[in-house]
Amino acid sequence: MISSSVLADLHLKEYWMVDEFFKANPEQLERSEAFNLRVQSQPKRLINNTDSARILVIYPGLQTSDYWRRSIHAFEHRLKQLGIRYQLDVHFTKPGSDLNLQAKLLTQSLGDTTDYLVFTLDAIKHQKLIEQVKHQTQTKIILQNITTPLRAFSKQQPFLYVGFDHAIGTQLLVQEYQTRFPQGANYGILFGTQGYVSKIRGGLFESQMRAAHNFHLKDSYYVDFDRAKAKAATLQLIKDHHQPDASADTNAGTHTNKLDFIYATSTDIALGALDALKELGLEQDIQINGWGGGSSELNSLKAKELSFTVMRMNDDNGVAMAEAIGLDLLGKSDQVPTIYSGSFRLVDQTIKPKQLNRFESRAFRYSNLSSETH
Structure with missing residues (x-):
């Protein structure tokens, strides 16, 4: 469990962490485990579903990462398998920005005509938009890519938090970096935007590494989940902090003027950092992780460029959203948990092709049915 002092340092006390939430609400853990069985099982077609569900989706999907697009494909496939009639209105925006556009889309599209809103929460303005929807409409809210309930919502939580816990x-x-560098290392961090995702993925990483022995953060940058900005930041990071011929510091167990790895907090950031390393011919000298394990990351792993990644069992989140709506339409919303968090697999360059194929078959079991993700 993440300590309260770490949460305070990261300014995350306003959220329930997953294990903390389940400990305080044991009935939610039971409900989540039962719900996960539905997600992992073959779909059971609904009976007497005559109404059409009106669904509005606003996603930060304008990025290289295929997570959001795959989520939509999995969501729709499962809705169809469940026999749910639906009207789907999907809008993609830029990650970490376009907040005014998101607000405009909500205002224009919601009204009293939307049954379900699928949105995300990464910035304070998102919280305000969600509160506005909660107070002014009967729309049920599904928050994607966040699995930590806001304490401020108290007993009036959104319909579902769904994703893969950051x-x-x-x-x-x-754990993987500490295993790879048992004597410590010099590293840099590339954050996304200044918001929830960067705090959890980047801030927590920095906190954990600071507590470990001989891991030294040389510099960090906010790059807005933008590939070009990540490349530029990496070039600057290497210019300022990487001298590969520097002598070893035997006390620290690392080279004082040599970067060992760069921690990336998203797919686009990882690929931008790799662009910089390849330009400098350093892709074999400095390790870089991925975050999510989508197609572009896996291709980079196969090419022996990306060092390793945490691979989400991607389509489970789309399946979970469809199953939650199905239960709600059947009048069984009490079987829908507040949180659904999917699972990860750690994948590196040494993985056997057959094993990776098994992971891909599971993770993309619906979204690979669409040629749009290839």
Whole structure:
């Protein structure tokens, strides 16, 4: 469990961490485990579903990462398998920005005509928009890519928080870097935008590494989940902090003027950092992780460029959203948990092709049915 002091340092006390929430609400853990069985099982077609569900989706999907697009494909496939009639209105915006556009889309599209809103929460303005929807409409809110309920919503939580817990994924990456560098290392961090995701993925990583022995953060940058900005930041990071011929510091167990790895907090950031390393011919000298394990990251792993990643069992989140709506339409919303957090697999360059194929078949079991994700 993440300590309260760490949460305070990261300014995350306003959120319930997953394990903390389940400990305080044991009935939610039972409900989540039962719900996960539905997500992992073959779909059971609904009976007497005559109404059409009106669904509005606003996603930060204008990025290289295919997470959001795959989520939509999995969501729709499962809705159809469940026999749910639906009207789907999807809008993609830029990650970490376009907040005014998101507000405009909500105002124009919601009214009293939307049954379900699928949105995200990464900035304070998102919280205000969600509160506005909660207070002014009967729309049920599904928050994607966040699995930590806001304490401010108290007993009036959104219909569902769904995704892959950022803290769990980050802990896996912390453990992998500490295993790879048992004597410590010099590293840099590339954050996204200044918001929730960067705090969990980047801030928690920094906190955990600071507590470890001989891990030295040389510099960090906010790059707005933008590939070009990540490349530029990496070039500057290497210019300022990487002299590969520097002598070893035997006390620290690392080279004082040599970067060992760069921690990336998203797919686009990882690919931008790799662009810089390849330009400088350093892709074999400095390790870089991925975050999410989508197609572009896996291709980079196969090419022996990306060092490793945490791979989300991607389509489970879209399936979970469809199953939650199905239960709600059947009048069984009491079976829908407040949180659904999917699972990860750590994947590196040594993984056997057959094993990776098994992971891909599971993670993309619906979204690979669409040619749009290839």
